[in-house]
Structures are given as C-alpha cells and as structure tokens.
Amino acid sequence: MRVWxxxxxxxxxxxxxxxxxxxxxxxxxxPIGWGALLAIFAFCSLGPLFVLGLQVINPRSPKAWLRPSWHLNPFNFRQPLQFFHLGAYICLAQALVVLVRLVFSQTSFYVEALVPLAMAAGVLLGLKLVMLVFRAKIERGA
Structure with a gap:
C-alpha cells in the first residue's frame, strides 16, 4: 500500500x-569506545533474534510473517519484521546525517558518532538472521 x-x-x-x-x-x-560500539552492534544483531524467537513460540503469533517491505504497515505488531526494518532505516538516516555533519564541522571524530550506524547495521543483520533461523515462519514468495 502506497500510504505506508x-x-x-x-x-x-x-x-x-x-x-x-x-x-x-x-x-x-x-565515553563510548570501540568495545562498547561492538557490544551495541552485537546486541542489536542478536536482540531481534531473541525477541522474535519468543514470538515464534507464542501461540497467538500469526502462522507466517511477511518479509520486510516498504509497502507494509510497520505498526502491525502481528508482522514484527516490519517494525524492526523501519527502525533500522530510521537509525541509518540519523547516522548518515551525523557523520556528514561531522565531516564538515570542526569537531574531531569520536566513536559515539557511529552508534546509530552500529544499531542500524546490527538490526539489519538481526533481521537476516531471523529470516534464516526462522525461515519456516517466513511467508514464501512474499
């Protein structure tokens, strides 16, 4: 649907x-260092796997989840992949703007500027892991 x-x-x-x-x-x-940044990435990669793993065993969960799509409602919590997909791109947009601002400013590089990028990349990787580990739950051909 175009509205979404x-x-x-x-x-x-x-x-x-x-x-x-x-x-x-x-x-x-x-200050956030490289180790903390790696931990954020790891948490954001494994977090969706854990959270959605709980939903796989939830008897009220739908039989199949739709693959992430730009055209589906991201707030339909019966399709949780959509929400994580949107969240990752929101973080990615923030990361890109902050990094571009940093390049054109007098401020020197600091690791904390990469946190939204680590979160976005982690969630996108987490979604790939979810679709791999729980592939029987993902709707085929969608």
Whole structure:
C-alpha cells in the first residue's frame, strides 16, 4: 500500500532532520569506545533474534510473517519484521546525517558518532538472521 511507503519515508526524513540538531561531540559519560560500539552492534544483531524467537513460540503469533517491505504497515505488531526494518532505516538516516555533519564541522571524530550506524547495521543483520533461523515462519514468495 502506497500510504505506508509515504509514512516510512516521512519517519526516516524526520529522523534525518532531527539529526541536524543533535549536538556534535561525545555526550556519554564515560565515553563510548570501540568495545562498547561492538557490544551495541552485537546486541542489536542478536536482540531481534531473541525477541522474535519468543514470538515464534507464542501461540497467538500469526502462522507466517511477511518479509520486510516498504509497502507494509510497520505498526502491525502481528508482522514484527516490519517494525524492526523501519527502525533500522530510521537509525541509518540519523547516522548518515551525523557523520556528514561531522565531516564538515570542526569537531574531531569520536566513536559515539557511529552508534546509530552500529544499531542500524546490527538490526539489519538481526533481521537476516531471523529470516534464516526462522525461515519456516517466513511467508514464501512474499
């Protein structure tokens, strides 16, 4: 449905616009290092596998999940892959804007700027893992 494509792009654009107002420079105390960034990536990769693994055994869960699509309702919680898919792209939009701002600013590079990118990449990898591990639950040909 075209309306969901528009809603998704509007949310991604809102995230990108919001990223223009994020202060540049490390904000976390203590500062986020490479190890913490790797932990964030790992958590975001394995988190969907754990959360959706619980939904696989939930008797109220639908028989099949649809593959992530830009045209499906991301807020239909009977199709949880859609929500994770949207969330990953929202984080990716924020990451790209912050990194571009960082390139054109006087602020020196800091690891914390990569957190949204690590989250986006982790969730996208997590979705691939979910579709691999729970392939019997994913609708065929969709």
């Amino acid at each position: 494509l528009i809603v998704r792009w509007a949310l991604i654009a809102a995230s990108a616009v919001g990223a223009f107002f994020v202060p540049l420079g490390p904000q976390a105390s203590p």
